Amino acid sequence: MHHARRARLLLVLSAAVWLPGVSGCSRSSPTERGSRPSEVRTPHPDEGVDALEARRNAQKAAAADIRAFHDFRFTDSIAASGITFVQHIVEDAGRHYKAVHYDHGTGIAVADVDGDGLYDIYFVNQVGGNELWKNLGGGKFRNITAEAGVAVAGRISVTASFADVDNDGDEDLFVTTVRGGNLLFENDGRGHFTDISKEAGVDLAAHSSGAVFFDYDRDGLLDLLVCNVGRYTADQKGPDGAYVGLEDAFFGHLHPDRFEYPVLYRNLGHNRFKDVTTDVGLKPSGWGGDATAADVNGDGWPDLFILNMQGQQHYLENAGGRSFIDRTKQYFPKAPWGAMGVKFFDFDNDGRQDLLVTDMHSDMFEKLPPPREKEKARVHPPGEGLGGNPDDFVFGNVLFHNLGGGRFEEISDRVGAENYWPWGPSIGDINADGWDDVFIASSMNYPHRYGINSMLLNDHGRKLADAEFVLGIEPRRDGRTYTPWFDLDCLGEGLGTDLCRGQSGKIAVMAPLGSRSAVIFDLDADGDLDIVTNDFNSAPQVLVSDLSSRRPIHWTSIVLSGTSSNRDGLGATVRVRAGGQTYTKVNDGKSGYLSQSALPLYFGLGEADKIDQVEVDWPSGKKQVETRSVEVNRVLRIQEPR
Numbered sequence: 261m262h263h264a265r266r267a268r269l270l271l272v273l274s275a276a277v278w279l280p281g282v283s284g285c286s287r288s289s290p291t292e293r294g295s296r297p298s299e300v301r302t303p304h305p306d307e308g309v310d311a312l313e314a315r316r317n318a319q320k321a322a323a324a325d326i327r328a329f330h331d332f333r334f335t336d337s338i339a340a341s342g343i344t345f346v347q348h349i350v351e352d353a354g355r356h357y358k359a360v361h362y363d364h365g366t367g368i369a370v371a372d373v374d375g376d377g378l379y380d381i382y383f384v385n386q387v388g389g390n391e392l393w394k395n396l397g398g399g400k401f402r403n404i405t406a407e408a409g410v411a412v413a414g415r416i417s418v419t420a421s422f423a424d425v426d427n428d429g430d431e432d433l434f435v436t437t438v439r440g441g442n443l444l445f446e447n448d449g450r451g452h453f454t455d456i457s458k459e460a461g462v463d464l465a466a467h468s469s470g471a472v473f474f475d476y477d478r479d480g481l482l483d484l485l486v487c488n489v490g491r492y493t494a495d496q497k498g499p500d501g502a503y504v505g506l507e508d509a510f511f512g513h514l515h516p517d518r519f520e521y522p523v524l525y526r527n528l529g530h531n532r533f534k535d536v537t538t539d540v541g542l543k544p545s546g547w548g549g550d551a552t553a554a555d556v557n558g559d560g561w562p563d564l565f566i567l568n569m570q571g572q573q574h575y576l577e578n579a580g581g582r583s584f585i586d587r588t589k590q591y592f593p594k595a596p597w598g599a600m601g602v603k604f605f606d607f608d609n610d611g612r613q614d615l616l617v618t619d620m621h622s623d624m625f626e627k628l629p630p631p632r633e634k635e636k637a638r639v640h641p642p643g644e645g646l647g648g649n650p651d652d653f654v655f656g657n658v659l660f661h662n663l664g665g666g667r668f669e670e671i672s673d674r675v676g677a678e679n680y681w682p683w684g685p686s687i688g689d690i691n692a693d694g695w696d697d698v699f700i701a702s703s704m705n706y707p708h709r710y711g712i713n714s715m716l717l718n719d720h721g722r723k724l725a726d727a728e729f730v731l732g733i734e735p736r737r738d739g740r741t742y743t744p745w746f747d748l749d750c751l752g753e754g755l756g757t758d759l760c761r762g763q764s765g766k767i768a769v770m771a772p773l774g775s776r777s778a779v780i781f782d783l784d785a786d787g788d789l790d791i792v793t794n795d796f797n798s799a800p801q802v803l804v805s806d807l808s809s810r811r812p813i814h815w816t817s818i819v820l821s822g823t824s825s826n827r828d829g830l831g832a833t834v835r836v837r838a839g840g841q842t843y844t845k846v847n848d849g850k851s852g853y854l855s856q857s858a859l860p861l862y863f864g865l866g867e868a869d870k871i872d873q874v875e876v877d878w879p880s881g882k883k884q885v886e887t888r889s890v891e892v893n894r895v896l897r898i899q900e901p902r
Contacts, residue, residue, distance in 0.1 A: 297747060297765065297766035297767050297768045298763065298765075298766075298767055298768070299767070299768045299770050300759055300763065300767045300768070300769055300770065301742055301770045301771075302706065302707055302745075302759060302769055302770070302771060303707065303708070303709055306709045306710050306741075306772065307629060307630065307709055308630060308709035308710030308711055308712075308741075308772065309709075309710045309741045309772070311629075311630040311631075312710075312712075312734070312735050312741070315630060315712075315729060315734075316729040316734070316735070319726055319727070319728075319729040319730055320729060320730055322725075322726075323725075323727070323730045325725075326717060326719055326725045326727065326730075327719055327720060327722075328691060328693055328695065328717050328718065328719045328720060328725070329691045329693055329811070330691065330717060330727055330730050330731065331810060331811075332691065332731065332805060332806055332807040332810045332811075333731060333732040333805075333806055334731055334732045334733050334790070334791065334803040334804065334805050334806075335732065335803070335804055335806070336736065336737035336801050336802060336803055336804075337399060337802050337803075337804040338737075338799060338800065338801060338802040340399060340400075341399055341400060341401050341802045342396075342400050342401050342402065343381075343393055343401050343799075343800065343802060344403070344799075345383045345385075345391045345393065345403075345799065345800060346798065346799050347365070347366060347383070347384075347385055347386070347794055347795060347796060347797060347798060347799075347800070348385060348386060348387040348388045348797060349362070349363075349365075349386050349387065349796065349797040350362050350386050350387060350416060350498075350500055350502040351498055351499070351500045351502065352498065352502065352504065352505040353365075353386070353796075353797070354706065354745055354746050354797065355745070355746035355748075355769075356498070357706060357707060358505045358507065358509065359509065359510040359624075360492050360493075360505030360506065360509035360510070361467070361489055361492045361505075361509060361569075362386070362416075362438070362492075362502070362505060363704070363705070363796075364418075364469075364549070364600075364683075364776070365386075365683075365776030365777070365794070365796045366383075366384035366385060366386060366417060366418060366419065366776060366777065366794055366854075367384045367418065367419035367420055367470075367776075367777045367794065367852065367853055367854040367855035368381065368382065368383055368384060368420070368777045368778065368779050368792065368793070368794040368800075368852065368855060369381075369382045369384075369419075369420040369421060369422050369433075369779065369851065369855045369856060369857045370382070370422070370779050370781055370792075370851065370857040370858070370859055371422035371431040371433075371857060371858035371859070372431065372858070373392070373394075373408070373422075373430070373431060373433075373447060373451040374394070374449075374450050374451035375429075375430060375449060375450070377895075378394075378395035378396070378397055378785070379395055379781055379782075379783065379859060380392060380393060380394050380395050380401075380404075380451070381393045381395070381401065381779075381783075381792060382410070382420050382422070382433065383794055383800065384417045384418065384419055384420050384435070384777075384794065384855075385417055386416045386417065386502075387416070387500065387502075388413070389405070389411035389412060389413035389414075390405070390410060390411055390412050390417050390420070390435070391403060391405045391411070392404055392405045392408045392410050392451075394451070395783065397784075397785065398784060399783060399784040399802075399804060404451065407451075407452065408451055408452060408453055409445070409452060409453045409454070409455075410433060410435075410445055410453050412435055412437070412443060414440075414501075415437045415438075415440030415441070416437055416438040416439075416440060416502055417435055417436070417437050417440075418436045418437060418438060418468060418469055418854065419435070419436050419469065419470055419471060419777075419853075419854035419855050420433060420434065420435050420436075420471075420855055421433075421434045421471045421472070421473055421849070421855055421856035421857075422434075422849075422856060422857055422858040423473035423482050423828055423830065423849065423856060423858065424482070424826070424827040424828050424858070425444070425446075425473070425481075425482050425484075425527060425531065426446065426529075426530070426531055427480070427481070427822075427826065427827040428449070428827075429449065429827060430447040430448070430449040431447055431828075431858045432444065432445060432446050432447050432453075433445040433447065433453060434462070434471050434473075434484065436468035436469060436470070436471050436486065436854075437465075437468060438467055438468070438493070438502070438503065439465050439466065439467065439493065439503055440465065441457065441463045441464070441465045442457065442462060442463060442464050442465075442466075442468050442471075442486065443455055443457045443463070444456055444457045444460045444462050444463075444531075446531060456531055459531070459532075460531050460532060460533050461525070461532060461533045461534065461535070462484065462486075462525055462533050464486065464488075464523060466488045466520050467488055467489045467490060467491060467492055467493065467520055468486055468487070468488050468489075469487045469488065469489050469548070469549045469550060469854060470486075470487040470549055470550030470551060470567075470854040470855075471484060471485070471486050471487070471854075471856070472484070472485045472487075472550075472551050472552060472553060472850075472856065473828075473830060473849065473856060474553035474562050474830055474831060474848070475527075475562065475825070475826050475830065475831055475879055476524070476526075476540075476553075476561075476562055476564075476578060476581060477526065477581035478560075478561065478581055478831075478879055478880065478881075479527075479581075480822070480824055480825055480826055480879075480880065481527035481528075481529055481826060482527055482826045482828065482830060483524065483525060483526050483527050483533075484524070484525040484527070484533060485522055485523070485524050485525075485551055485553075485564065485566075486522060486523045486525070487522050487548040487549055487550055487551055487566065487567075488520035488521065488522060488523065488548060489520065489547050489548065489549055489569065490512050490513070490518045490519050490520050490546075490547045491506075491512065491518040491520060492505060492506055492509040492512055492518075493505055493506060493509075494506055510624075511645070512547065512570075513546060513547050513568075513569070513570035513571050513647050514644075514645070514647055516545065519545060519546065519547070521537065521542075521543050521544070521545075521548070522537070522542065522544065522548050522551070522566060523535055523537050524536055524537045524540060524542050539583075540582070540583045540584050541583045541584055541585070542564075542576065542584050544566050544568070544574035544576065544586070545568075545571075545572075546568035546569070546570065546571045546572060546574070546647075547568060547569040547570050547571070548566050548567060548568060548569070548574075549567050549568075549569045549599075549600065549854070550566075550567045550600070550601065550602055550684070550853070550854050551564055551565060551566040551567060551602070552564075552565050552602045552603065552604060552848060552850050553565075553831070553848060554604040554613055554615075554846060554848065555831075555833075555846075556575065556577070556591065556613075556666075557577060557666060559578075560881060561578035561579075561580060561581060562578055562831050562879075563575065563576060563577050563578045563584075564576040564578070564584060565602060565604075565615065567599040567600070567601075567602055567617070568599060569598060569599060569600065569621055570597065570598055570621055570646075570647065571597065571646070571647045571648060572588065572595070572647075572648055572652070573588060573592060573595040573596065573599055573617070574586060574588055575587055575588045575591050575592050576588075590666070591666060591668060592615075592660065592668065593652075594652060594653065594654055594670070595617065595653070595654060595658060596617050596618075596619035596622065596653065596654050596655070596656065596657065596658055597619065597621065597622055597640070597646060597648075597653035597654070597655055598619045598620055598621025598622040598623075598624070598655075599617050599618070599619055599621075600618050600619060600620040600621065600682060600683055600684065600853070601616075601617070601618040601682065601683055601684025601685050601700070601852075601853050602615070602616070602617050602618075602684075602685075602850075603615075603616050603684075603685045603686075603687050603850055604616075604846060604848065604850075605687045605696050605845070606696065606843075606844045606845070607659065607661065607675075607696070607718065607721060608661070608721030609694065609695065609721055609841065609842070609843060609844070610662075610721075611835075611842060611844045612662035612663075612664055612844075613662055613844075613846060614659060614660060614661050614662050614668075615658075615659070615660040615662070615668070616657070616658070616659050616660075616677065616685050616687075616698065617657065617658050617660075618657050618679075618682035618683065618684060618685055618700060619654070619655065619656050619657050619658070619682070620681055620682050620683060622636075622637040622640065622655035622656055623637055623656075623680055623681050623682075625637060625639045625640050625641065626638060626639035627709075628680055633678075633679060633680035634676065634678045634679070634726075635656075635678065636654065636655050636656035636673070636678060637655040637656055638655075640655055654670065654672075656672065656678050657672050657677050657678050657679065657682060658670050658672050658677075659671050659672040659675060659677040674723075675722075675723045675724050676716065676723050676724045676725065676726065677698070677716065677724050679700055679702060679714040679716075680702065680711055680712075681702050681703050681704045681708075681711045681774075682700045682701075682702050682714065683700070683701045683702060683775070683776050683777060683853045684700070684701060684777055684778075684852050684853025684854060684855075685698050685699065685700050685852070685853075686698075686699045686700075686701070686778045686779055686780045686791070686851060686852040687699075687780070688780035688781075688789045688862060689718075689789065689815075689862060689863070689864035690715075690717075690731075690780070690788070690789050690791075690805065690807070691717070691807060691864065692787075692788060692789075692807065692813040692814065692815050692864030692865070692866070693720075693864055693866045694841060694843055694863075694864050694865060694866040694868075695718035695719075695720055695721060695864070696718055697715070697716060697717050697718045697724075698714075698715075698716040698718070698724060699713070699714070699715050699716075699778055699780060699791055700713065700714040700716070701713055701775035701776055701777050701778040701793055701794075701852065701853060702714055702774070702775065703772065703773070703774030703775060704774055705745075705771050705772055705773070705774040705796050705797065706745050706769075706771030706772070707771070708772065709772060710741050710742075710772035710773070710774075711772070711774060712728055712734045713728060713733055713734060713775050713778075713793070714726065714728055715727045715728040715731055715733050717730075717731075733791075733803060736773060736801070737801070740773070741772060741773055742770040742771065742772055742773065743770065743771060743772075743773050743797065743798040744768055744769075744770060745769045745770060745771035745797065746768075746769050747766055747767065747768055747769070748760060748766070748767050748769060749765065749766050749767075750763045750764055750765060750766070750767060751765075771797075773795060773798055774795065774796050775793040775794065775795045775796070775801070776793075776794055776795070776796050776853060777793065777794045777852045777853035777854065777855060778791055778792065778793045778794070778852045778853070779791070779792055779851045779852045779855070779857055779859075780851070780852075781851075781857070781859050781862075782817070782862065783802070783804070784804060786808045786809075787808045787813060787815055787893060788805045788806075788807035788808045788813060788815075789805060789807075789862060790802070790803060790804050790805050791803040791805075813864070813893075814838075814864070814865040814866065814867070814868055814869055814892045814893060815862065815863060815864050815865055815892065815893060816836060816862075816863050816865065816871060816874075816890070816891075816892055816893070816894065816895075816896055817860035817861065817862050817863070817894075817895045817896065818834055818836075818860055818861045818863070818874065818895075818896050818897075818898060819860045819861075819895060819896070819897045819898070820832055820834070820847055820861075820876065820898055820900075821897065821898070821899040821900065822878065822879070822880070822900045823899065823900045823901070823902050824878070824880035824882065824900060824902070825878045825879040825880040825882075825900055826879065828847070828849070828858060829847050829876075829878065829879070829900070830847055830848065830849055830879070831846070831847065831848070831879035832846070832847045832876055832877060832878050832879060833845075833846050833847075833876070833877040834846075834847065834861055834874065834875070834876050834877075835874070835875040835876075836863045836865070836871060836874050837871070837872040837873050837874075837875070838865050838868035838870065838871045838872055838892075839865065839866060839867060839868025839870075840868075841866070841868070843863050843864075843865075845861045845863065847861055860895060865892060868892070869892055870892065871890040871891070871892060872887070873885055873886060873887045873890065874886045874887075874890050874896065874898065876898055876900075878900050880900070882900060882901060884898070884900065884901060886898060
């Protein structure tokens, strides 16, 4: 691209992304401080913070129009949980901030790693190592990282996915990293893990991102798709040991030579995998951050939807487990430009899987004030900066409503699925009324304004109602909106930096809080769903629901155990018939931004106090109907017939 055109594109970006200069100031980490320096908030004033009270009042006033039950609250109970994990970032996402993909942060995944029936949490980190927290029951957790052997210290981790890769009845763990080599850990069934990455053949070192387990050839063994973003770092390392981010990383999608294509590994059994990417014709272009699998065309074979962070999305149809064929234009001709998170779920309980894709990168080109956060982005670069025709893209979230017969309609604005700075969606029926709700971990942190996490309450398939203030998710605990980001020593002079203007000596730069990922599950086994986040450069939130103490609820949780199919039953479709309604879920493990968890399928049943039957369509093709021992308000374990 000509230098003049590149300069114009960079000006478009800089209009939206404020990069405060810090050259000339000596720097130290907040953990290295002696006496506490004075705090400087950036940005200040912050229109996101200033608007919180008005937004809360307006949302509570509008709650009268929400027919779905919403008279319950979430409380951030991290202190009571015992969890002390704090996510730490590399310098190129903090004090040396660049518009580089380090600021996409890290994931979170959940599984019962030791078989005690309680679900444990794995927090992913950039600096300082990941942490595994054992669920002790009653909402309490204990750090078991050292004994489990899954810290991954010294590498910049990106995400984690749990799955039973060897069909031995326990959940194994896959972790992606930035150029540090990806890792596969085998679980011994008691929550102790062994690194088998090299011998398994999955230790790729790249700019890896999301990892998806699914059985693409239906042989009963889980295969693995690893998404790779593209080369956004140089070969030299900075003082913190991280590869230095490229100055023009945000425009890496304009450089095909920087692409790093996704890799599909076929599970050969006995903890061995083979790279079959070329064999199956899988080579979608672009910056692939995440993906998901679903049988979109109803032929029994799991298809792939691979996200492109900046450009055309990719729907790839599975041709009988032999190859994947690009059918994007046929099914999804106009999709988000800056896709970040993805999830198939049945939004309106019609038995068909709808598709939600969140778009964060489109929000990077315009500073939207809080009143406009439900709108699509209006500002974007010309086609040369997008890598395609602007008319081919949606600049915001999409909800593709499945009409059947391979037809989808985009209804995001009609139902209220738009939000600002979204990462990945987590789906769950948080009020147990039978309609799946959507939590979107959101916001961008330094040097941007405060952004809220979005809780979209499914109002009986009619709309997604904004409910984060109504349910106590926003504002955050104790009204806290900022967190320490880094320290500067201004040396008595401003030396040209806005942050040091009017300051002398050391200052603590404070930045807005923001979440990157989340998972919804019943962490305290009281029958309702809770939310745990992984916040960027800060402590997580442990949002515990009081729904079950507010009113009687009806639910069931279903744990699948495959025999001919993979042990986790990934790819199975489950239908619960109760109270004249049919509730449909696909067991895809997709739990939030970049991550997969091994969790029961949770079905809220509304007013139904009796289950008529449960149907399971297994990946093997077997169909199963259960009518006995299907009581409400308990975990139901279903094994595939041999």
